[in-house]
Amino acid sequence: VPPCRAGVGWALAAWWLLWVGWTHGLTYPTFTVNYSTPCLVNVSNKTGPPRYLTYSDQSLVSVRVPRPDWVSARVVGEIAYILLSDVMGYSTVLFDTASIFSPHVMNYCAGCLDPDDPTCKLRDTAHPNVHFTLETWLAGSQRASMLPEDVRPPLLSVTDYNLVDGWYIWRQVLEDGLNSPEHISLDFYRSYNASSFEPHKYFDPWTRIYELFPSDIIIKCSDMGADSAIPRDTAGYIMHTNDTDIACHVNDTVWFSPSCRSNTSRCVPLIIQYTFAFAMQISYWLEMPFAIVLIGSGPHGDYREYYAAARKSRFLFGWYQPDDS
Numbered sequence: 001v002p003p004c005r006a007g008v009g010w011a012l013a014a015w016w017l018l019w020v021g022w023t024h025g026l027t028y029p030t031f032t033v034n035y036s037t038p039c040l041v042n043v044s045n046k047t048g049p050p051r052y053l054t055y056s057d058q059s060l061v062s063v064r065v066p067r068p069d070w071v072s073a074r075v076v077g078e079i080a081y082i083l084l085s086d087v088m089g090y091s092t093v094l095f096d097t098a099s100i101f102s103p104h105v106m107n108y109c110a111g112c113l114d115p116d117d118p119t120c121k122l123r124d125t126a127h128p129n130v131h132f133t134l135e136t137w138l139a140g141s142q143r144a145s146m147l148p149e150d151v152r153p154p155l156l157s158v159t160d161y162n163l164v165d166g167w168y169i170w171r172q173v174l175e176d177g178l179n180s181p182e183h184i185s186l187d188f189y190r191s192y193n194a195s196s197f198e199p200h201k202y203f204d205p206w207t208r209i210y211e212l213f214p215s216d217i218i219i220k221c222s223d224m225g226a227d228s229a230i231p232r233d234t235a236g237y238i239m240h241t242n243d244t245d246i247a248c249h250v251n252d253t254v255w256f257s258p259s260c261r262s263n264t265s266r267c268v269p270l271i272i273q274y275t276f277a278f279a280m281q282i283s284y285w286l287e288m289p290f291a292i293v294l295i296g297s298g299p300h301g302d303y304r305e306y307y308a309a310a311r312k313s314r315f316l317f318g319w320y321q322p323d324d325s
Helices: 072-086 102-110 138-146 170-177 206-212 234-241 276-285 306-313
Strands: 014-019 031-032 065-069 093-095 153-161 164-168 267-272 290-294 316-321
Touching: 014 072, 065 072, 065 102, 072 093, 153 306, 206 267, 206 290, 206 306, 234 276, 267 306, 276 290, 306 316
Parallel strands: 065 093, 267 290, 267 316
Antiparallel strands: 014 153, 031 093, 164 316
């Protein structure tokens, strides 16, 4: 890893900055990164002895900066590392969480041994792995509200910024729709209204999803319960729509929206990484004929299978910009 790395990436809704003196977690293959060469050579404070945090037992500890496994958080984490190390002169390490899950970062910050446990039953406050968080997505902020009050990280500040986050199609799909006899604009949401259009004609059949993805990274609907990181919120869906057909098909992995449920060959394949509940409701209210499938991060935790399949297919796919994946 180079000592100075530039990159671009932004997260969902808010950048939460918290400071806390607790955390420890070994559930995931975490590791630390330390750069021996300063990035800001002209202002580097590394000529003198490094500064440390002093614990109550008088031990000297390096500042530990979280480095979650999504692009924007890595960029922000490395900027914080450079400022703390080169400008402020602290001995600093990056703690790589080895996962893309924002609740994990919050648990590490709270001192929980198990990053998946919102009750934080097992904890170690004496040997922290992370001293603060820099970027926490919605699921992470929800996790903070679920943690016991005695370990919940205190919020210092919130900085909002915008994200282009939505569903995307490739240019060729767009041009095929525009050049068709219907001259359909597939970059406009109303063009997916099944009462007036047949958008499925410009996409691969939804069954191709199962040709491109290993079965073990397709998330089952039964694993999207209310207590999961990505809840499907079927109760909310039924309450708002009165549509009680929430069953998933093909080994509990695909949900068909009402507008194509009677003839699934007319469903547009939609692959997403999160916000399944939103996809269900929007497909109902806008009469979008979707076959919705949630894809996991895969064995490497970086969604490489997701991006590879999106590149070689004609799917509607969830994504955000800017992103270097």
